[in-house]
Amino acid sequence: MFASQDPDPRLAAARTAPHPCASWPDNGQGIRDTIDRVGDKWSILVIGILGSGPLRFGALYEQVPGISQRMLTLTLRHLERDGLVTRTSYPEMPPRVEYALTPLGEGMRETAYAFVQWATDHNPEIEAARLAYDTRTTR
Amino acid sequence: MFASQDPDPRLAAARTAPHPCASWPDNGQGIRDTIDRVGDKWSILVIGILGSGPLRFGALYEQVPGISQRMLTLTLRHLERDGLVTRTSYPEMPPRVEYALTPLGEGMRETAYAFVQWATDHNPEIEAARLAYDTRTTR
DNA sequence: CTGGATCCTCGTTGATACTG
């Protein structure tokens, strides 16, 4: 599959010994899910908001602009399943449910924060690059 | 470029404080796109791989397991548009096109690496939480 | 108040075939 034939010796070299770190530590296995959890539309927002302290469903619903009830429910379920968020329901009338970050979730939040920070800092460059690209290809 | 921009001392404080603000610095605007770029299925993989050095389309195609030509093309276009990757085509026969990380892309890679590292380190905990959750709800 | 159940739409992806 790999060693069958190699017209270009550079390809063989590139495949066998490129650099110490050819890619990510994991690459393509379980990490995918964790990244997806952060990459999905709402999770990071929820985690960011919960970083300031526990909140009820309704409060969360108000603080995440544009989310639907369904998506908020699903997002919270996923986060709970992954051990990032705890769900505490108080059997009262009317029902009250509070969501809070676990220590694991707090760690995730801090790590994600670093990336958000980077994205914020470099957003101007990225926007500029997009503008340049668009004008270049449109013209 | 890094140390010069800090007009507001509160921002610096907000970065180090445990519970700085209600949410992320940006929240809901342009950052979304950047996060989406990382969150999408292939971009991080491509960026990670390109971290070891420039590669041709075909080599990339081989190193990303399961990607389709179309998706690789689209992913590279997006990354190029955002100024994270450069595309250099050599007018030869057969055609040769090389993709490489820009400095911006390299910065993105490093920042993302921190997160991937976290995800790798804590994957066991997350998997355990999932298992616990599933058995709890299934039983 | 919280959130489960349904329906429906739209975007993203993959397979395939074709071109410079």
Place this chain on the structure above:
DNA sequence: CAGTATCAACGAGGATCCAG
């Protein structure tokens, strides 16, 4: 080799209604 074009399929996400 490095794409582009086209089409079909799938699934995430939104709207709405209903229930504990």
